[in-house]
Amino acid sequence: MSLGNAGRIAACWAVLTVGGVYAFVLSKRSVESRRYESLRVRERMRKANHGDYDSSAADRRFDY
Numbered sequence: 099m100s101l102g103n104a105g106r107i108a109a110c111w112a113v114l115t116v117g118g119v120y121a122f123v124l125s126k127r128s129v130e131s132r133r134y135e136s137l138r139v140r141e142r143m144r145k146a147n148h149g150d151y152d153s154s155a156a157d158r159r160f161d162y
Contacts, residue, residue, distance in 0.1 A: 101109065
């Protein structure tokens, strides 16, 4: 049985809708994974920034 014009249009809309939702889910996962990685790096940098520093090193000048 052949699909009519309305059936073809409905089938195309269904394919496009499913494809769009799938693309959105993949994009959201990618953004969340990058955000998580960025948060981990930021946390690691924040933890590495604690400690005592040699104050004489701050007086150095780099004149070339």
